[in-house]
Amino acid sequence: xxxxxxxxxxxxxxxxxxxKFVYLSVKIMFVVALGHGSTRN
Amino acid sequence: xxxxxxxxAGIAGHTAAAHLRRKLNKTHEVLVVSPNSNYQWVPSNIWVxxxxxxxxxIIFPLKPLYKKKGIGFKQAKxxxxxxxGSNQLIKPHVKVEYVTGxxxxxxxxxxxxxxxxxxxxxxxxxxxxxxxxGIHNTYSVCTFGHAxxxxxxLKELIAxxxxxxxxxxxxxxxxxxxxxxxxxxxEYILNVEKVINDSGLRDKFEITWLSNEYDLGDFGMxxxxxxxxxxxxxxxxxxxxxxxxxxxxxxxxxxxxxxxxGVAFYENLAGERKEAHFDFAMLIPAxxxxxxxxxxxxxxxxxxxxxxxxxxxxxxxxxxxYEEWTAQDWPETYQxxxxxxxxxxxxxxxxxxxxxxxxxxxxxxxxxPAPPRTGMPSGITAKLVADNIIDQIKNNNKxxxxxxxxxxxxAACIASAGYGAFSGSGVSITTFPIVPDYKxxxxxxxRKLGKTFGDxxxxxxxxxLTLHYAFLYKAxxxxxxxxxxx
Ligand SMILES: Cc1cc2nc3c(=O)[nH]c(=O)nc-3n(C[C@H](O)[C@H](O)[C@H](O)COP(=O)(O)OP(=O)(O)OC[C@H]3O[C@@H](n4cnc5c(N)ncnc54)[C@H](O)[C@@H]3O)c2cc1C
Numbered sequence: 304x305x306x307x308x309x310x311x312x313x314x315x316x317x318x319x320x321x322x323k324f325v326y327l328s329v330k331i332m333f334v335v336a337l338g339h340g341s342t343r344n
Numbered sequence: 345x346x347x348x349x350x351x352x353a354g355i356a357g358h359t360a361a362a363h364l365r366r367k368l369n370k371t372h373e374v375l376v377v378s379p380n381s382n383y384q385w386v387p388s389n390i391w392v393x394x395x396x397x398x399x400x401x402i403i404f405p406l407k408p409l410y411k412k413k414g415i416g417f418k419q420a421k422x423x424x425x426x427x428x429g430s431n432q433l434i435k436p437h438v439k440v441e442y443v444t445g446x447x448x449x450x451x452x453x454x455x456x457x458x459x460x461x462x463x464x465x466x467x468x469x470x471x472x473x474x475x476x477x478g479i480h481n482t483y484s485v486c487t488f489g490h491a492x493x494x495x496x497x498l499k500e501l502i503a504x505x506x507x508x509x510x511x512x513x514x515x516x517x518x519x520x521x522x523x524x525x526x527x528x529x530x531e532y533i534l535n536v537e538k539v540i541n542d543s544g545l546r547d548k549f550e551i552t553w554l555s556n557e558y559d560l561g562d563f564g565m566x567x568x569x570x571x572x573x574x575x576x577x578x579x580x581x582x583x584x585x586x587x588x589x590x591x592x593x594x595x596x597x598x599x600x601x602x603x604x605x606g607v608a609f610y611e612n613l614a615g616e617r618k619e620a621h622f623d624f625a626m627l628i629p630a631x632x633x634x635x636x637x638x639x640x641x642x643x644x645x646x647x648x649x650x651x652x653x654x655x656x657x658x659x660x661x662x663x664x665x666y667e668e669w670t671a672q673d674w675p676e677t678y679q680x681x682x683x684x685x686x687x688x689x690x691x692x693x694x695x696x697x698x699x700x701x702x703x704x705x706x707x708x709x710x711x712x713p714a715p716p717r718t719g720m721p722s723g724i725t726a727k728l729v730a731d732n733i734i735d736q737i738k739n740n741n742k743x744x745x746x747x748x749x750x751x752x753x754x755a756a757c758i759a760s761a762g763y764g765a766f767s768g769s770g771v772s773i774t775t776f777p778i779v780p781d782y783k784x785x786x787x788x789x790x791r792k793l794g795k796t797f798g799d800x801x802x803x804x805x806x807x808x809l810t811l812h813y814a815f816l817y818k819a820x821x822x823x824x825x826x827x828x829x830x
Contacts, residue, residue: 304572304575304577304581304582304584304585305585305588305589306585306589313801314769314800314801314802315767315769315801315802316802317766317802320801320802320803320806321803323799323801323802323803324803324806324807327772327799327803327804327807328807328810330774330797331756331758331772331774331807332829333795334754334756334774334776334795335720335754335755335756335774335829336829337754339724339747339748339749339752339753339754340676340747340748340749340752341676341747341749341752342671342672342674342676342749342751342752342781343672343676343749
């Protein structure tokens with residue numbers, strides 16, 4: 304995988320990244336805060 | 345009325361103490377024993393190591409906070425364990441030694457009803473001859489003191505290169521064949537690269553990743569298949585792309601076994617013995633247990649009941665080949681099997697085995713990462729231990745209903761890839777579960793795709809910074825701190 308110019312633009316563009324920030328915050332909360340538990344039953 | 349003693353005031357110990365104090369009334373005693381006077385938010389050491397933060401940004405004193413909240417504090421280190429009591433004190437107790445003030449060097453027996461061992465790892469620099477922070481041009485970012493020293497040396501090197509125009513070599517990675525915490529080294533190499541890039545001297549520096557991982561992106565977690573945008577890629581591919589983009593070279597499958605001034609000696613899985621030269625290196629040491637000893641009522645040593653390097657808990661420690669490892673091997677309550685009032689959350693518990701596939705070369709040298717236990721699982725396991733103790737005290741419920749296996753727990757790793765409000769970057773990775781469950785997710789390398797994903801960009805830097813402030817707010821136990829998840 305090689306980062307294209309468009310990839311790099313997206314990674315650095317503050318406006319796009321504001322939306323990314325909100326998206327990532329929600330997604331990460333979803334992954335980590337949705338509980339943990341046993342594997343044995 | 346119960347007395348809960350917590351050994352260690354790192355992420356795990358402090359989290360346990362805070363939750364216990366909040367949920368138990370003041371008739372119960374919560375006492376922390378730890379040699380450090382300050383709480384430090386370890387993940388931000390990376391930014392201390394590049395001069396973007398100073399130690400005062402990431403630490404605060406524990407004593408005033410504990411006094412205000414009604415948590416007892418002894419600035420001391422635990423020396424030995426007496427889980428059945430001894431002829432000096434009937435109740436189970438630990439022997440501690442004060443490390444500061446008038447009582448420095450004096451020992452005391454501290455009794456308990458419940459004991460939480462959250463002493464984390466010993467930074468075992470001694471397992472790699474010559475690997476001493478600040479000596480031989482090698483540095484560490486494992487503590488804020490080490491990170492401050494690392495930045496001083498890096499700054500000097502950049503100034504020297506600027507002045508002389510000579511080229512310089514930097515090596516960052518693991519300093520032992522079985523080191524863990526590759527994530528921290530990964531963050532540091534990207535941050536160092538950005539600092540050098542910003543100084544306008546990038547072409548003068550050769551920057552190399554030197555690690556015990558079989559492949560890039562292993563991170564001690566056997567690597568991962570992750571969702572990246574609309575694609576599914578391996579963590580190896582993702583890290584390779586970042587390194588190529590930043591002009592960072594890499595050496596993997598290698599265990600450093602000796603350091604001399606400016607030289608790292610290493611052995612790889614192919615059995616070759618090589619040298620890597622550097623002007624500045626940051627190599628993560630091996631993490632080991634503290635070497636604590638334990639004694640029974642009669643004074644006979646019974647360390648093997650409590651420790652196997654780290655503390656024994658409810659894991660399956662039977663030795664079996666990689667192919668037979670299961671998610672069920674991993675502990676869920678962090679309770680010691682011999683003494684049901686002793687628990688070990690965070691890095692203090694002995695893992696059943698590594699997460700990455702164990703490998704050795706023909707000479708028999710084992711070269712693979714030890715399993716990481718990052719901040720989030722350290723906090724989660726500490727909270728569930730606290731909740732189980734609270735259940736026992738308040739409801740006489742000994743069922744240990746709060747469970748959290750790392751094989752059924754998600755984790756987020758927001759790796760800083762460069763500091764700067766608008767020029768910064770971060771590599772955000774989440775994994776579910778942390779320990780792969782190959783039976784449950786056979787087609788996706790043991791993890792749930794989607795919940796295991798990666799992203800790179802400026803938002804990652806903002807996230808990491810947000811977490812820095814949020815977790816320090818939480819650790820300072822400011823209003824509604826408990827709403828912020830571990
Ligand atoms: C540079 C770096 C960056 C990191 N970045 C991240 C990150 O971005 N995200 C993440 O999730 N994790 C990160 N981690 C990992 C994270 O810091 C650890 O998982 C976490 O600190 C473990 O918490 P712990 O409480 O188990 O151990 P520790 O934080 O090591 O705390 C152990 C405590 O025990 C005390 N102690 C030691 N010996 C004794 C004794 N004899 N008696 C009593 N107390 C004792 C110590 O003083 C300390 O207070 C990073 C680690 C490093 C080194």
